Amino acid sequence: MVAVNEWTELEVTSADIPAAVSEYVRSGAELADIQEVDGLRILVTVRSADLPGLLALAGKRGDGTKILGRRGYAGILRRLGRHPVLIIGVLFLLFLTAFLPTRVLFVEVRGNENIPARRILEQAAQCGVYFGADRGSVRSERTKNALLEAIPELQWAGINTQGCLAVITVEERQIQSREPESGICSLVASRDGVIRQVTALRGTALCAPGQSVRAGEVLISGYTNCGGVLLAQGAEGEVFAETRRSLRAVTGAQWVLRGDFQGSETKISLILGKNRINFYEDSGILDASCVKMYTEYYMTLPGGFRLPLVLNVERRLYYGAAPGEVDPGRTDRILEEGSEAYLLEQMIGGQILEEASVPGEYQRYTEYICLEMIGQIRYEENTEIYGENYGTNR
Protein backbone atom coordinates (compact mmCIF):
# COMPACT_ATOMS: atom_id res chain seq x y z
CA MET A 1 0.00 0.00 0.00
CA VAL A 2 1.40 3.38 -0.89
CA ALA A 3 1.93 5.62 2.10
CA VAL A 4 0.57 9.12 2.15
CA ASN A 5 3.72 10.63 3.58
CA GLU A 6 6.91 10.58 1.64
CA TRP A 7 9.66 8.28 2.81
CA THR A 8 13.22 8.19 1.56
CA GLU A 9 15.34 5.09 1.32
CA LEU A 10 18.87 5.74 2.42
CA GLU A 11 22.11 3.80 2.56
CA VAL A 12 24.21 4.80 5.54
CA THR A 13 27.87 3.92 5.87
CA SER A 14 29.33 4.30 9.32
CA ALA A 15 32.11 2.86 11.41
CA ASP A 16 29.76 2.50 14.38
CA ILE A 17 26.32 1.65 13.11
CA PRO A 18 24.56 1.31 16.48
CA ALA A 19 25.85 4.64 17.72
CA ALA A 20 24.94 6.31 14.47
CA VAL A 21 21.41 4.96 14.56
CA SER A 22 21.00 5.93 18.21
CA GLU A 23 22.16 9.45 17.54
CA TYR A 24 19.83 9.79 14.55
CA VAL A 25 16.78 8.87 16.55
CA ARG A 26 17.83 11.09 19.44
CA SER A 27 17.85 14.02 17.03
CA GLY A 28 14.16 13.36 16.42
CA ALA A 29 14.26 11.37 13.19
CA GLU A 30 11.98 8.39 12.76
CA LEU A 31 13.64 5.42 11.14
CA ALA A 32 12.03 2.35 9.63
CA ASP A 33 13.11 -0.90 7.98
CA ILE A 34 16.67 -0.81 9.23
CA GLN A 35 18.47 -3.64 7.45
CA GLU A 36 22.10 -4.55 7.73
CA VAL A 37 23.99 -4.84 4.47
CA ASP A 38 27.37 -5.56 5.98
CA GLY A 39 29.30 -4.53 9.07
CA LEU A 40 29.61 -0.94 7.89
CA ARG A 41 26.46 -0.31 5.91
CA ILE A 42 22.77 -0.37 6.59
CA LEU A 43 19.68 0.40 4.58
CA VAL A 44 17.25 2.64 6.38
CA THR A 45 14.00 4.36 5.47
CA VAL A 46 13.51 7.79 6.93
CA ARG A 47 10.63 10.23 6.71
CA SER A 48 11.47 12.83 4.08
CA ALA A 49 10.70 15.64 6.52
CA ASP A 50 13.47 14.32 8.80
CA LEU A 51 15.92 13.80 5.96
CA PRO A 52 17.68 17.19 5.98
CA GLY A 53 18.37 16.95 9.71
CA LEU A 54 19.62 13.41 9.39
CA LEU A 55 21.90 14.25 6.50
CA ALA A 56 23.33 17.18 8.43
CA LEU A 57 23.95 14.99 11.46
CA ALA A 58 25.52 12.27 9.32
CA GLY A 59 27.77 14.85 7.80
CA LYS A 60 28.88 15.99 11.22
CA ARG A 61 29.56 12.44 12.32
CA GLY A 62 31.39 11.66 9.13
CA ASP A 63 28.94 9.00 8.08
CA GLY A 64 28.36 8.40 4.42
CA THR A 65 24.81 8.60 3.04
CA LYS A 66 23.35 7.71 -0.30
CA ILE A 67 19.74 8.30 -1.30
CA LEU A 68 18.34 5.24 -3.06
CA GLY A 69 14.77 6.29 -3.71
CA ARG A 70 11.60 7.81 -2.46
CA ARG A 71 8.28 6.25 -1.57
CA GLY A 72 4.76 7.54 -0.92
CA TYR A 73 2.22 9.64 -2.83
CA ALA A 74 4.22 12.79 -2.27
CA GLY A 75 7.17 11.19 -3.99
CA ILE A 76 5.03 10.05 -6.87
CA LEU A 77 3.67 13.52 -7.35
CA ARG A 78 7.11 15.02 -7.16
CA ARG A 79 8.38 12.61 -9.82
CA LEU A 80 5.42 13.42 -12.01
CA GLY A 81 6.18 17.08 -11.62
CA ARG A 82 9.40 16.53 -13.51
CA HIS A 83 7.37 15.61 -16.60
CA PRO A 84 5.25 18.70 -17.29
CA VAL A 85 4.48 17.64 -20.84
CA LEU A 86 2.94 14.40 -19.57
CA ILE A 87 0.85 16.24 -17.00
CA ILE A 88 -0.31 18.78 -19.57
CA GLY A 89 -1.16 16.00 -21.99
CA VAL A 90 -3.17 14.08 -19.40
CA LEU A 91 -5.04 17.21 -18.34
CA PHE A 92 -5.74 18.07 -21.97
CA LEU A 93 -7.07 14.57 -22.60
CA LEU A 94 -9.30 14.79 -19.55
CA PHE A 95 -10.54 18.16 -20.74
CA LEU A 96 -11.31 16.76 -24.18
CA THR A 97 -13.12 13.80 -22.65
CA ALA A 98 -15.27 16.09 -20.55
CA PHE A 99 -15.78 18.84 -23.10
CA LEU A 100 -16.11 17.16 -26.48
CA PRO A 101 -19.20 15.07 -25.74
CA THR A 102 -21.06 18.29 -24.91
CA ARG A 103 -20.49 19.66 -28.40
CA VAL A 104 -21.76 18.82 -31.84
CA LEU A 105 -18.78 17.89 -33.96
CA PHE A 106 -20.42 16.09 -36.88
CA VAL A 107 -23.69 16.73 -38.63
CA GLU A 108 -25.17 14.09 -40.92
CA VAL A 109 -28.20 14.24 -43.16
CA ARG A 110 -30.21 11.09 -43.82
CA GLY A 111 -33.22 10.41 -45.99
CA ASN A 112 -32.65 13.02 -48.67
CA GLU A 113 -32.71 11.94 -52.28
CA ASN A 114 -33.36 15.01 -54.41
CA ILE A 115 -32.54 17.82 -52.03
CA PRO A 116 -28.78 18.40 -51.68
CA ALA A 117 -27.44 17.72 -48.21
CA ARG A 118 -25.51 20.98 -48.36
CA ARG A 119 -28.73 22.98 -48.56
CA ILE A 120 -30.17 21.20 -45.54
CA LEU A 121 -26.94 21.66 -43.61
CA GLU A 122 -26.85 25.37 -44.36
CA GLN A 123 -30.37 25.82 -43.07
CA ALA A 124 -29.64 23.69 -40.03
CA ALA A 125 -26.58 25.82 -39.28
CA GLN A 126 -28.79 28.90 -39.15
CA CYS A 127 -30.99 27.08 -36.66
CA GLY A 128 -28.12 26.30 -34.31
CA VAL A 129 -27.00 22.90 -35.54
CA TYR A 130 -23.39 23.39 -36.62
CA PHE A 131 -19.89 22.32 -35.78
CA GLY A 132 -19.06 23.22 -32.20
CA ALA A 133 -22.64 23.98 -31.16
CA ASP A 134 -23.68 23.12 -27.64
CA ARG A 135 -25.62 19.86 -27.63
CA GLY A 136 -27.90 21.11 -24.93
CA SER A 137 -28.99 24.07 -27.02
CA VAL A 138 -30.09 21.99 -30.00
CA ARG A 139 -33.86 22.21 -29.99
CA SER A 140 -35.37 19.54 -32.18
CA GLU A 141 -38.81 21.09 -32.63
CA ARG A 142 -37.52 24.57 -33.33
CA THR A 143 -34.97 23.31 -35.86
CA LYS A 144 -37.56 21.08 -37.51
CA ASN A 145 -40.01 23.93 -37.93
CA ALA A 146 -37.31 26.19 -39.32
CA LEU A 147 -36.19 23.54 -41.81
CA LEU A 148 -39.72 22.84 -43.02
CA GLU A 149 -40.32 26.55 -43.48
CA ALA A 150 -37.05 27.15 -45.29
CA ILE A 151 -37.19 24.09 -47.54
CA PRO A 152 -40.74 23.55 -48.85
CA GLU A 153 -39.73 20.32 -50.53
CA LEU A 154 -39.45 18.64 -47.16
CA GLN A 155 -42.41 16.86 -45.70
CA TRP A 156 -40.89 16.03 -42.34
CA ALA A 157 -37.61 16.65 -40.51
CA GLY A 158 -36.16 15.52 -37.20
CA ILE A 159 -32.92 16.13 -35.34
CA ASN A 160 -31.29 13.69 -32.94
CA THR A 161 -27.91 13.83 -31.27
CA GLN A 162 -25.85 10.71 -30.70
CA GLY A 163 -22.70 11.63 -28.85
CA CYS A 164 -20.93 14.21 -30.93
CA LEU A 165 -23.01 13.40 -34.01
CA ALA A 166 -26.16 15.30 -34.88
CA VAL A 167 -28.35 13.38 -37.30
CA ILE A 168 -30.89 15.30 -39.37
CA THR A 169 -33.45 12.90 -40.77
CA VAL A 170 -35.68 14.25 -43.50
CA GLU A 171 -38.48 12.99 -45.66
CA GLU A 172 -39.11 14.67 -48.97
CA ARG A 173 -42.50 15.40 -50.43
CA GLN A 174 -43.56 13.07 -53.19
CA ILE A 175 -43.86 15.26 -56.23
CA GLN A 176 -47.12 14.55 -58.03
CA SER A 177 -46.93 14.54 -61.81
CA ARG A 178 -48.62 17.54 -63.28
CA GLU A 179 -51.95 16.72 -64.72
CA PRO A 180 -53.21 18.99 -67.46
CA GLU A 181 -56.31 20.94 -66.92
CA SER A 182 -58.36 18.88 -69.36
CA GLY A 183 -56.75 15.49 -68.61
CA ILE A 184 -57.25 14.41 -72.23
CA CYS A 185 -54.19 13.35 -74.18
CA SER A 186 -53.21 11.08 -77.02
CA LEU A 187 -50.09 9.19 -77.89
CA VAL A 188 -48.58 10.41 -81.14
CA ALA A 189 -45.53 9.24 -83.11
CA SER A 190 -42.37 11.16 -82.32
CA ARG A 191 -40.70 10.05 -85.57
CA ASP A 192 -41.33 8.03 -88.70
CA GLY A 193 -41.23 4.29 -88.44
CA VAL A 194 -42.85 0.94 -88.95
CA ILE A 195 -44.92 -0.24 -86.01
CA ARG A 196 -43.70 -3.49 -84.52
CA GLN A 197 -45.60 -3.64 -81.20
CA VAL A 198 -48.60 -1.76 -79.81
CA THR A 199 -49.79 -1.98 -76.19
CA ALA A 200 -52.74 0.33 -75.38
CA LEU A 201 -53.36 0.52 -71.64
CA ARG A 202 -55.89 3.34 -71.87
CA GLY A 203 -57.51 4.84 -74.91
CA THR A 204 -58.04 3.51 -78.43
CA ALA A 205 -55.16 2.15 -80.52
CA LEU A 206 -55.29 3.63 -83.99
CA CYS A 207 -52.35 1.69 -85.39
CA ALA A 208 -51.37 -1.91 -85.80
CA PRO A 209 -48.08 -3.80 -86.12
CA GLY A 210 -46.69 -3.60 -89.62
CA GLN A 211 -48.21 -0.20 -90.29
CA SER A 212 -45.92 2.64 -91.23
CA VAL A 213 -46.51 5.93 -89.49
CA ARG A 214 -45.19 9.42 -89.88
CA ALA A 215 -44.15 11.75 -87.12
CA GLY A 216 -47.16 13.37 -85.51
CA GLU A 217 -49.68 10.67 -86.36
CA VAL A 218 -51.95 9.60 -83.53
CA LEU A 219 -51.04 6.12 -82.36
CA ILE A 220 -53.33 5.76 -79.32
CA SER A 221 -56.24 8.18 -79.07
CA GLY A 222 -57.62 9.48 -75.82
CA TYR A 223 -61.14 9.30 -77.22
CA THR A 224 -62.98 6.02 -77.02
CA ASN A 225 -66.31 5.40 -78.68
CA CYS A 226 -68.36 3.46 -76.20
CA GLY A 227 -71.33 3.04 -78.54
CA GLY A 228 -73.12 6.38 -78.47
CA VAL A 229 -70.96 7.87 -75.74
CA LEU A 230 -67.55 9.27 -76.43
CA LEU A 231 -65.19 8.67 -73.52
CA ALA A 232 -62.36 11.21 -73.35
CA GLN A 233 -59.39 10.29 -71.20
CA GLY A 234 -55.60 10.40 -71.11
CA ALA A 235 -54.17 7.81 -73.44
CA GLU A 236 -51.55 5.48 -72.05
CA GLY A 237 -49.55 2.75 -73.66
CA GLU A 238 -46.38 1.67 -75.43
CA VAL A 239 -45.73 1.68 -79.15
CA PHE A 240 -42.48 0.23 -80.44
CA ALA A 241 -41.48 0.89 -84.04
CA GLU A 242 -38.57 0.28 -86.32
CA THR A 243 -36.95 3.56 -87.19
CA ARG A 244 -33.99 4.79 -89.17
CA ARG A 245 -31.48 7.22 -87.80
CA SER A 246 -28.29 8.64 -89.20
CA LEU A 247 -25.40 10.26 -87.42
CA ARG A 248 -22.27 11.97 -88.58
CA ALA A 249 -19.48 12.19 -86.03
CA VAL A 250 -16.28 14.14 -86.57
CA THR A 251 -13.15 14.77 -84.55
CA GLY A 252 -10.10 16.93 -84.96
CA ALA A 253 -7.04 15.58 -86.69
CA GLN A 254 -4.77 16.92 -84.03
CA TRP A 255 -5.12 16.28 -80.33
CA VAL A 256 -3.10 17.45 -77.42
CA LEU A 257 -1.22 14.33 -76.45
CA ARG A 258 0.39 13.57 -73.12
CA GLY A 259 4.16 13.43 -73.40
CA ASP A 260 6.93 12.31 -71.09
CA PHE A 261 6.79 12.56 -67.36
CA GLN A 262 8.39 15.80 -66.32
CA GLY A 263 8.18 15.88 -62.57
CA SER A 264 5.93 15.93 -59.55
CA GLU A 265 5.20 18.06 -56.55
CA THR A 266 3.22 17.71 -53.37
CA LYS A 267 0.79 20.30 -52.06
CA ILE A 268 -0.63 20.17 -48.58
CA SER A 269 -3.80 21.77 -47.30
CA LEU A 270 -5.74 21.55 -44.07
CA ILE A 271 -9.51 21.25 -44.04
CA LEU A 272 -11.01 22.46 -40.78
CA GLY A 273 -14.74 21.97 -40.83
CA LYS A 274 -15.84 23.74 -43.99
CA ASN A 275 -12.75 25.90 -44.30
CA ARG A 276 -9.70 24.98 -46.29
CA ILE A 277 -6.27 26.34 -45.47
CA ASN A 278 -3.86 25.99 -48.34
CA PHE A 279 -0.18 25.82 -47.64
CA TYR A 280 0.63 26.78 -51.20
CA GLU A 281 0.11 29.92 -53.20
CA ASP A 282 -1.14 28.93 -56.63
CA SER A 283 -4.79 28.84 -57.61
CA GLY A 284 -4.98 25.08 -57.92
CA ILE A 285 -6.29 25.34 -61.49
CA LEU A 286 -4.29 23.07 -63.70
CA ASP A 287 -4.34 22.19 -67.37
CA ALA A 288 -4.96 18.84 -68.93
CA SER A 289 -1.33 17.87 -68.90
CA CYS A 290 -1.32 17.43 -65.14
CA VAL A 291 -2.53 14.46 -63.17
CA LYS A 292 -3.74 15.19 -59.66
CA MET A 293 -4.03 12.60 -56.89
CA TYR A 294 -5.65 13.28 -53.53
CA THR A 295 -5.02 11.55 -50.28
CA GLU A 296 -7.00 12.58 -47.23
CA TYR A 297 -5.96 11.79 -43.69
CA TYR A 298 -8.68 12.07 -41.06
CA MET A 299 -8.04 12.70 -37.41
CA THR A 300 -9.98 10.36 -35.18
CA LEU A 301 -10.29 10.12 -31.46
CA PRO A 302 -10.18 6.88 -29.50
CA GLY A 303 -13.61 5.34 -29.82
CA GLY A 304 -14.04 6.17 -33.45
CA PHE A 305 -15.04 9.81 -33.27
CA ARG A 306 -13.83 11.61 -36.33
CA LEU A 307 -12.79 15.18 -35.89
CA PRO A 308 -13.54 17.69 -38.67
CA LEU A 309 -9.84 18.05 -39.29
CA VAL A 310 -8.50 16.56 -42.47
CA LEU A 311 -5.01 16.71 -43.86
CA ASN A 312 -5.25 16.78 -47.63
CA VAL A 313 -2.13 15.79 -49.51
CA GLU A 314 -2.28 16.52 -53.22
CA ARG A 315 0.29 15.03 -55.49
CA ARG A 316 0.65 16.55 -58.94
CA LEU A 317 2.31 14.72 -61.78
CA TYR A 318 3.34 16.90 -64.68
CA TYR A 319 3.59 15.58 -68.20
CA GLY A 320 4.65 17.26 -71.37
CA ALA A 321 1.78 18.18 -73.69
CA ALA A 322 2.15 18.77 -77.35
CA PRO A 323 -0.26 18.65 -80.25
CA GLY A 324 0.09 15.54 -82.30
CA GLU A 325 -1.68 13.68 -84.99
CA VAL A 326 -3.85 10.84 -83.78
CA ASP A 327 -3.97 7.51 -85.52
CA PRO A 328 -7.13 7.41 -87.74
CA GLY A 329 -7.88 3.85 -86.68
CA ARG A 330 -8.03 4.90 -83.05
CA THR A 331 -10.34 7.84 -83.79
CA ASP A 332 -12.67 5.59 -85.81
CA ARG A 333 -13.27 3.37 -82.81
CA ILE A 334 -13.85 6.37 -80.57
CA LEU A 335 -16.33 7.85 -83.04
CA GLU A 336 -18.19 4.56 -83.31
CA GLU A 337 -18.54 4.17 -79.56
CA GLY A 338 -19.51 7.79 -79.12
CA SER A 339 -22.16 7.64 -81.81
CA GLU A 340 -23.80 4.58 -80.31
CA ALA A 341 -23.81 6.05 -76.83
CA TYR A 342 -25.30 9.29 -78.10
CA LEU A 343 -27.98 7.45 -80.04
CA LEU A 344 -29.10 5.38 -77.09
CA GLU A 345 -29.42 8.54 -75.03
CA GLN A 346 -31.70 10.06 -77.64
CA MET A 347 -34.16 7.17 -77.50
CA ILE A 348 -36.91 6.96 -74.93
CA GLY A 349 -36.23 3.26 -74.74
CA GLY A 350 -34.90 0.93 -77.38
CA GLN A 351 -32.00 -0.80 -78.99
CA ILE A 352 -29.92 -0.68 -82.15
CA LEU A 353 -30.71 -3.50 -84.58
CA GLU A 354 -28.35 -2.81 -87.44
CA GLU A 355 -25.86 -0.22 -88.50
CA ALA A 356 -24.05 0.63 -91.66
CA SER A 357 -21.22 3.12 -91.55
CA VAL A 358 -19.04 4.95 -93.98
CA PRO A 359 -15.79 5.62 -92.25
CA GLY A 360 -13.63 8.49 -93.24
CA GLU A 361 -10.58 10.26 -92.02
CA TYR A 362 -11.42 11.63 -88.58
CA GLN A 363 -15.14 11.32 -89.32
CA ARG A 364 -17.78 8.64 -89.48
CA TYR A 365 -21.20 8.59 -91.09
CA THR A 366 -23.50 5.83 -89.79
CA GLU A 367 -27.05 4.85 -90.53
CA TYR A 368 -28.84 2.89 -87.87
CA ILE A 369 -31.96 0.75 -87.83
CA CYS A 370 -33.39 0.92 -84.32
CA LEU A 371 -36.28 -0.59 -82.44
CA GLU A 372 -37.49 2.13 -80.12
CA MET A 373 -40.56 3.47 -78.40
CA ILE A 374 -41.94 6.33 -80.46
CA GLY A 375 -45.05 7.24 -78.44
CA GLN A 376 -45.20 10.80 -77.28
CA ILE A 377 -47.97 12.42 -75.25
CA ARG A 378 -49.86 15.26 -76.79
CA TYR A 379 -52.45 17.00 -74.69
CA GLU A 380 -55.73 17.97 -76.24
CA GLU A 381 -57.47 21.26 -75.74
CA ASN A 382 -60.84 21.18 -74.00
CA THR A 383 -63.56 20.53 -76.56
CA GLU A 384 -67.28 20.69 -76.18
CA ILE A 385 -69.18 17.61 -77.28
CA TYR A 386 -72.92 17.57 -76.58
CA GLY A 387 -72.37 20.14 -73.84
CA GLU A 388 -69.46 21.29 -71.80
CA ASN A 389 -67.04 18.55 -70.70
CA TYR A 390 -69.63 15.93 -71.63
CA GLY A 391 -68.29 12.47 -70.88
CA THR A 392 -65.00 13.75 -69.57
CA ASN A 393 -63.27 11.18 -67.42
CA ARG A 394 -61.94 12.93 -64.37
Add this chain to the structure above:
Amino acid sequence: MERDVIWKKFRNNSGSGAGPQPLVELFGERRVLLEHHQGVLAYGKQEVRIKVRYGQVRVWGTGLCLSRMTAEQLVVCGHIGGVELLRNGGGGCE
Protein backbone atom coordinates in the same frame (compact mmCIF):
# COMPACT_ATOMS: atom_id res chain seq x y z
CA MET B 1 -6.92 1.49 26.50
CA GLU B 2 -6.85 -1.11 29.19
CA ARG B 3 -3.26 -2.07 28.44
CA ASP B 4 -2.11 1.49 28.88
CA VAL B 5 -3.93 1.73 32.22
CA ILE B 6 -2.25 -1.45 33.50
CA TRP B 7 1.23 -0.34 32.49
CA LYS B 8 0.64 3.11 33.89
CA LYS B 9 -0.22 1.49 37.23
CA PHE B 10 2.99 -0.55 37.13
CA ARG B 11 5.02 2.53 36.41
CA ASN B 12 3.39 4.43 39.19
CA ASN B 13 3.91 1.56 41.63
CA SER B 14 7.53 1.09 40.72
CA GLY B 15 8.42 3.67 43.31
CA SER B 16 10.73 5.60 41.04
CA GLY B 17 9.98 9.18 40.17
CA ALA B 18 12.97 9.57 37.95
CA GLY B 19 11.68 9.16 34.43
CA PRO B 20 9.87 6.49 32.52
CA GLN B 21 10.67 2.83 32.91
CA PRO B 22 11.80 0.74 29.97
CA LEU B 23 9.13 -1.59 28.68
CA VAL B 24 9.62 -4.71 26.60
CA GLU B 25 6.73 -6.38 24.79
CA LEU B 26 7.04 -9.62 22.90
CA PHE B 27 4.47 -10.30 20.18
CA GLY B 28 4.57 -13.99 19.44
CA GLU B 29 7.96 -14.99 18.14
CA ARG B 30 8.32 -12.34 15.44
CA ARG B 31 8.36 -8.91 17.05
CA VAL B 32 9.72 -7.22 20.11
CA LEU B 33 8.67 -3.71 21.08
CA LEU B 34 10.90 -1.82 23.42
CA GLU B 35 9.95 1.53 24.89
CA HIS B 36 12.06 4.15 26.63
CA HIS B 37 15.39 2.88 25.41
CA GLN B 38 18.64 4.72 25.47
CA GLY B 39 20.08 3.71 22.14
CA VAL B 40 21.38 0.69 20.28
CA LEU B 41 24.64 -0.83 21.48
CA ALA B 42 25.01 -3.58 18.93
CA TYR B 43 23.13 -4.43 15.80
CA GLY B 44 23.29 -7.56 13.74
CA LYS B 45 21.15 -10.24 12.15
CA GLN B 46 21.60 -12.60 15.09
CA GLU B 47 21.74 -10.18 17.99
CA VAL B 48 20.54 -6.73 18.88
CA ARG B 49 21.58 -5.05 22.10
CA ILE B 50 19.68 -2.03 23.32
CA LYS B 51 20.78 0.16 26.18
CA VAL B 52 18.18 0.71 28.83
CA ARG B 53 18.15 2.29 32.23
CA TYR B 54 19.28 -0.73 34.20
CA GLY B 55 21.67 -2.19 31.72
CA GLN B 56 20.90 -3.58 28.35
CA VAL B 57 18.30 -5.74 26.68
CA ARG B 58 19.61 -8.44 24.42
CA VAL B 59 17.42 -9.81 21.70
CA TRP B 60 18.80 -12.77 19.85
CA GLY B 61 17.51 -14.88 17.06
CA THR B 62 17.85 -15.03 13.26
CA GLY B 63 17.11 -12.53 10.57
CA LEU B 64 16.76 -9.67 13.01
CA CYS B 65 16.15 -6.13 11.85
CA LEU B 66 14.95 -2.90 13.35
CA SER B 67 11.65 -2.28 11.59
CA ARG B 68 10.91 0.95 13.40
CA MET B 69 12.94 3.18 15.64
CA THR B 70 12.24 6.48 17.25
CA ALA B 71 13.67 8.24 20.25
CA GLU B 72 11.10 6.54 22.46
CA GLN B 73 10.40 3.17 20.85
CA LEU B 74 12.00 0.61 18.70
CA VAL B 75 10.69 -2.57 17.17
CA VAL B 76 12.86 -5.57 16.43
CA CYS B 77 11.47 -8.00 13.88
CA GLY B 78 12.66 -11.38 12.84
CA HIS B 79 12.72 -14.90 14.19
CA ILE B 80 13.09 -14.14 17.91
CA GLY B 81 15.07 -16.69 19.81
CA GLY B 82 15.04 -14.96 23.14
CA VAL B 83 14.96 -11.67 25.05
CA GLU B 84 17.34 -11.14 27.91
CA LEU B 85 17.86 -8.35 30.43
CA LEU B 86 21.50 -7.85 31.29
CA ARG B 87 21.78 -5.76 34.41
CA ASN B 88 24.50 -3.39 35.21
CA GLY B 89 26.44 -4.73 38.14
CA GLY B 90 24.23 -5.29 41.23
CA GLY B 91 20.99 -3.57 42.24
CA GLY B 92 17.39 -4.72 42.43
CA CYS B 93 14.14 -3.25 41.28
CA GLU B 94 13.70 0.32 42.11
